[in-house]
Amino acid sequence: MSATDSFRVYLDHAATTPVRSEVSERVFDVMNRFFGNASSIYTEGQEAKRLLEESRDQVASVFNANGSEIYFTSGGTESDNWAIKGVALRNIGKKNHIITSAIEHHAVLHTCKSLEKLGFRITYLPVDPEGLVQPADLESALDEDTCLVSIMTANNEIGTIQPIKKLAEIARSHGVLFHTDAVQAAGVIPLDVRDLGVDLMSVSGHKIYAPKGVGALYIRKGVRLDNLFDGGAQEYNKRAGTENLPYIAGLAKALTLANTEMAETSERITVIRDRLIRSVLSEIPHVRLNGHPTQRLPGNANFSFEFIEGESLLLLLDHYGFSCSSGSACTSGSLDPSHVLLAIGLPHEIAHGSLRISIGRDNTEKDVLRIVPVLGKIAERLRAMSPLYDDYTKCLGSNETPCERCGQQNH
Amino acid sequence: MLYSDKVMDHFMNPRNVGEITDATATGTVGNAKCGDIMKVYLKIENDRILDAKFKTFGCGSAIATSSMATEMIIGKTLDEALSLTNKAVAEALDGLPPIKMHCSLLAEQAVKAALKEYFENNGGIPEDKQEYFEVLQEDEHSV
Numbered sequence: 288m289s290a291t292d293s294f295r296v297y298l299d300h301a302a303t304t305p306v307r308s309e310v311s312e313r314v315f316d317v318m319n320r321f322f323g324n325a326s327s328i329y330t331e332g333q334e335a336k337r338l339l340e341e342s343r344d345q346v347a348s349v350f351n352a353n354g355s356e357i358y359f360t361s362g363g364t365e366s367d368n369w370a371i372k373g374v375a376l377r378n379i380g381k382k383n384h385i386i387t388s389a390i391e392h393h394a395v396l397h398t399c400k401s402l403e404k405l406g407f408r409i410t411y412l413p414v415d416p417e418g419l420v421q422p423a424d425l426e427s428a429l430d431e432d433t434c435l436v437s438i439m440t441a442n443n444e445i446g447t448i449q450p451i452k453k454l455a456e457i458a459r460s461h462g463v464l465f466h467t468d469a470v471q472a473a474g475v476i477p478l479d480v481r482d483l484g485v486d487l488m489s490v491s492g493h494k495i496y497a498p499k500g501v502g503a504l505y506i507r508k509g510v511r512l513d514n515l516f517d518g519g520a521q522e523y524n525k526r527a528g529t530e531n532l533p534y535i536a537g538l539a540k541a542l543t544l545a546n547t548e549m550a551e552t553s554e555r556i557t558v559i560r561d562r563l564i565r566s567v568l569s570e571i572p573h574v575r576l577n578g579h580p581t582q583r584l585p586g587n588a589n590f591s592f593e594f595i596e597g598e599s600l601l602l603l604l605d606h607y608g609f610s611c612s613s614g615s616a617c618t619s620g621s622l623d624p625s626h627v628l629l630a631i632g633l634p635h636e637i638a639h640g641s642l643r644i645s646i647g648r649d650n651t652e653k654d655v656l657r658i659v660p661v662l663g664k665i666a667e668r669l670r671a672m673s674p675l676y677d678d679y680t681k682c683l684g685s686n687e688t689p690c691e692r693c694g695q696q697n698h
Numbered sequence: 699m700l701y702s703d704k705v706m707d708h709f710m711n712p713r714n715v716g717e718i719t720d721a722t723a724t725g726t727v728g729n730a731k732c733g734d735i736m737k738v739y740l741k742i743e744n745d746r747i748l749d750a751k752f753k754t755f756g757c758g759s760a761i762a763t764s765s766m767a768t769e770m771i772i773g774k775t776l777d778e779a780l781s782l783t784n785k786a787v788a789e790a791l792d793g794l795p796p797i798k799m800h801c802s803l804l805a806e807q808a809v810k811a812a813l814k815e816y817f818e819n820n821g822g823i824p825e826d827k828q829e830y831f832e833v834l835q836e837d838e839h840s841v
Binding site: 595597606639673 | 706709710712715716717726730731732733734735736737752753754755756757758760761
């Protein structure tokens, strides 16, 4: 377990991705050649406008949407805020109920919390131990006051992919709009808005090898929602602010590349992920996999290491050259571990010991699997100094079940 | 970097990890639910701490403050050990990020919990030392 200064394996692609060279070249090219304001009527402006509409069409074609249904934003957070607040404010005083899930990204959860202050009633649907929303739960939560259902396509922590088509169909059958936060899924798994039947869909650039600060919201033709930003007439009067053309062109480039390469990339990364999961579970004791065994994002592996706290694990992994993330309280900046891990039923102490490895297109199988022996040694080292592991090993010698000292069952 | 070089040094190479099998007193504070537990073992003779060891489940700063706190009390008299504060531990580590200050209280509380056990097994806590143990009533997460 020796570290060199240069050896690094980046395994946190669910947090952000490096910008692809094809994308950064495109961004710089547009930045250098097309500085005009797309709202201006002279040549520079009209060239920018043409490029803007080309980019819109490119993004639309990836999701089988029409160009007029794609609106560029500053990223996933803005798209989520716009979709939810936009529909809510459109319906305020008429329909004041929104349904979402307990495992959404904070961009959705905190938006819903802020709407609660305006008098909206929010239902947070539970998920099963593998992170799936049950269609029957959605069915029974819908009522005549519901104006919106917002369920993420795939979870950022545990990678579970929701049955969006089924959920959207239930919402539609009640005449209720359906939004999905597809920030983790867009460019990674096939998304056809017509087939899925969604009304609104959030997309982000920096999860798919485009720069930070750009995203899009799909708004199905005919869906009415209030604007989040007021000002000029950009984005067909729906999203004011001079368009960030270089990044928009970069987003279109990144999505087009991702879509073209999707089948090959997804297959290759899934193989690596499954080998990683098998290796970790078979070679390191007291580890469990979080999330769904098969209905999960190709690059996502999320484990809980018992008797270990996640931040310590991350610091040691970083020392040995691996960049990962954890749902422990200490890495979230709050006192509670990840709301996602608690929602799938993990006890606090197990949630504190979680590790998310998210594999990207630049990772080789060899590099990813190099983490396994390192993880094994780190787990051993941290357990050796963990009073919880002490209690566990001492209890192994006794017959107390369930154990009151260490809280563990079945040992 | 989130942590100072000194915190990283004590996290990567923690001093005094382990148990003292014939410990004079032990103290355990924190709980797994909150993500940190520290257990400290003290060997005390003639009102002096001859040795201290710890086991900690927690984040980088919890482990580093455990290491530093035990370093700071080894060889000290009980009175000196009683005056150890979480602030002094944090300062000895060249500071902690604000959201991590509660971890340093964990270390102070663990030492105090062990000293409390020692006094209670040896005739009770002297009246003039009661104030040192008030910290055990504090919620570490309010710091």
